[in-house]
Structure formats: structure tokens, C-alpha cells
């Protein structure tokens with residue numbers, strides 16, 4: 001690989017921004033210097049004048065080629081190219097344990113799907129769906145294989161849902177080896193009854209997806225997961241927090257000193273439940289779980305980000321076609337595949353509507369979308385930062401570039417876009433993956449297979465306070 005110098009840009013970290021030049025060699029950031037410092041180096045020079053130089057985003061929450069009843073979400077091939085062009089250089093995807101199979105089999109299946117088919121680097125979580133003694137015993141081996149985060153679904157009864165005993169046991173076992181438990185917090189038992197009641201009474205339209213998953217369903221499960229984590233003294237990470245009440249549960253537990261952390265997603269910040277009421281069957285495009293909430297929750301989530309209740313943003317990218325796939329639920333909302341897209345546009349949306357409209361700083365954007373995800377998922381400092389020795393995953397971001405999001409011009413594979421019609425001001429202009437120029441003037445120039453599996457390390461950021469307490473230090 002040729003030596004490269006990114007010059008004249010504004011380098012952004014979670015704590016500051018400064019003008020500097022970056023020397024890239026052998027896939028990593030070799031040195032960071034003052035303007036012109038590397039002028040004499042024999043290198044390819046990339047001029048970042050007027051651009052922000054930010055670490056490639058780390059999307060900790062994606063579902064590529066994920067089995068959903070009778071179908072699969074969009075594959076690595078399309079979605080990781082879309083991710084790259086949007087400024088994401090690492091994803092952490094959820095490998096799902098099939099019933100009766102081992103964790104290692106799930107990891108192998110996911111690696112087989114990803115290897116040679118991914119444009120960007122990836123790491124894995126594993127979703128445990130079928131626990132027994134052998135699986136408990138396998139948790140340390142998953143950690144040794146570089147998979148240190150364990151996802152448990154408290155929703156999707158008769159599919160991926162686990163019971164409280166499973167949640168308790170996995171929390172306990174994973175803590176022994178520095179693993180982090182992540183939960184999808186919704187009460188799946190009650191959802192399943194509500195869905196039956198509504199469908200039987202002829203209420204089958206997409207909007208009833210949200211009605212049968214009220215926010216109390218999410219708040220209760222969040223509270224329960226936090227309580228079980230407290231009993232086991234394990235850290236816990238609540239994914240896709242959708243509104244005020246579940247965020248409040250996290251806030252309360254954190255104020256009590258518990259190691260509880262949370263993520264929200266761009267769609268909860270920018271979309272609301274009115275999208276589920278679009279005419280005809282269009283609302284199906286916006287069926288995801290937890291569901292989109294009333295608009296008033298958006299400000300509560302911004303507040304929860306600002307006050308540190310929530311530490312990260314992930315896309316929960318799990319994309320299906322409207323035609324054919326979403327249409328499986330035309331007569332019954334409970335059969336609509338759950339999920340939407342966002343990986344191509346999330347940084348643009350967060351910059352345009354977060355930094356420019358909500359007074360969020362670009363430093364905070366970097367923290368939420370790169371540094372903190374890498375820290376919690378055991379990938380830091382290899383990923384999530386521009387520091388000497390880190391992978392040269394770097395985005396040159398043009399803060400003024402305008403466009404309107406349209407499904408017809410997107411790279412994502414699906415036939416619609418969550419953010420259709422939103423106007424954008426700010427986009428990735430160049431993207432480097434371990435020093436390779438993979439997006440040039442907002443066009444993808446890399447090739448599939450460039451992405452590598454990245455092992456995550458145990459005892460990520462969720463353990464920082466726990467270790468401190470163990471030492472008796474306040």
C-alpha cells in the first residue's frame with residue numbers, strides 16, 4: 001500500500017478539533033503532525049481543505065442477511081457498500097444462534113456470509129436463542145474467538161425470545177469472562193397476546209404494530225433486564241431505546257451507580273408513529289421494533305443523549321423490500337418483517353439534523369457514532385479513533401454538500417428509504433479503510449472482500465466502573 005498523507009483537514013475527536021496532517025502507512029495512522037509536517041515524505045497527498053477528518057463510523061447494530069420468518073434481510077454485498085459511501089468503516093453484526101446449534105456454528109455461518117462479501121470491516125455479536133448447559137459452557141470459547149457481546153431478545157415469542165432464566169444465566173456467565181450482555185427490551189409474552197387480540201378483531205393494518213407494542217412494554221422489559229443485571233452485578237447494554245420511559249429507567253439505574261448503558265437509533269430521533277399511518281399499506285415500510293413513537297419522544301431522546309443517559313447511536317439496519325417482503329403482512333401486521341434501513345444515510349442525517357439543527361457538536365457526533373461504539377464493543381483503540389497506531393479508517397466529511405435522499409438513487413438494496421425526501425447538508429466525500437481509498441469523491445472505488453473480521457476484546461468500556469469499584473476506589 002502506498003504511503004498517504006491527508007493534509008489541511010480539521011481532525012475531530014470526542015474532545016476537540018484541530019488542524020493537522022495525518023501520515024498513513026501499513027494500514028495504520030503512523031503519525032499526526034502540524035500542517036505541512038509531512039511535506040517531504042514520499043507519499044500520495046490528499047487535500048482535505050475545508051473538510052472534517054473524522055474516524056470511520058462504527059455501526060454497532062446491524063443485521064445483514066438475517067433470517068426473518070420465511071425470508072432474509074438485505075445482504076452484505078449491497079449494504080456494506082452503501083455503508084462505506086455513507087462513512088461507516090466497521091459494523092458489528094448480530095450472528096444469530098439457530099435453535100439446537102452451537103454459538104460457534106452461528107459465528108462460522110456469519111463469517112461465511114461476510115467474508116469476501118463485505119466492503120468494510122466487521123465484528124460480531126452473538127444472539128443466544130437456545131440456552132442449555134453446553135451453550136453456557138461455550139460462552140468463554142466465543143470470547144476466545146473474538147465475540148464478546150451477547151444479545152438476548154426479550155421479544156419475538158416463539159422465535160428468538162428468551163426467558164428471564166436465560167437472561168439471568170447469560171448475564172452471570174458472561175461477566176466471568178468480560179462479556180457484555182445486550183438486550184432487546186420488550187415484553188414478548190404480552191406483545192404476543194395483544195397481537196392476537198387485535199388481529200382477531202380485524203385490526204390488521206400496520207399502525208396496530210405500534211399499538212400492540214406500547215412504550216410500557218419496552219419500559220417494563222428495560223426495568224426487568226436492569227434488575228436482573230443488578231442481581232448478577234453484571235454490566236448491561238440496552239439496545240434501540242425508543243423513547244422517554246425506557247430512557248428514564250436507564251437514567252435512574254445509572255444514578256444509583258449501576259453499570260447500565262444504552263443506545264438509540266436515528267429513526268427514533270427523526271421519524272415518528274405518523275409514518276405508520278401512511279395511506280394504503282405504506283406504513284409497513286416503517287414497521288420496526290420497538291416501534292416508532294409519538295413525536296414528543298424525539299426531544300426526550302436528544303436530552304438523554306446530551307445528559308449521558310445514552311452513550312451510543314446504532315442504526316439497527318435490517319432492511320427488507322416493501323414489495324414482496326413487507327407485503328407478507330398485507331392482511332396481518334404481525335407478519336410484516338421487522339426492520340428498516342439507515343446505514344447509508346445515518347451520518348448525513350445526524351450531521352444535518354443533529355449537529356446543524358439540535359446544537360449537537362461534531363465532537364459529540366464522533367463520540368456517539370465511532371468512539372463510544374468501539375469502546376463498548378471491545379474494538380477501541382484499533383477502531384473508533386484517529387490516533388497513532390489506530391487503523392487508518394478515516395472519513396473526509398464535507399459539511400456543506402447538499403442532496404435529497406431518494407430510494408431511486410441509493411446504494412442500499414431495498415426498494416425504499418426510511419428517510420425519503422429528507423434534505424441533507426453534509427456528506428462523506430472520501431473514505432479510507434485501513435488506509436485504502438475506498439470512496440473517492442463520494443463514489444465507491446473499493447471491492448468486496450476488502451473488509452476483514454475484527455476480533456472484539458473482553459472487558460470493554462462497560463466494565464470501567466465495575467473494575468474501579470472492585471478496587472475499592474470511589
Ligand SMILES: [Zn+2]
Nearest residue numbers: 061063316318
Ligand atoms: Zn436489531
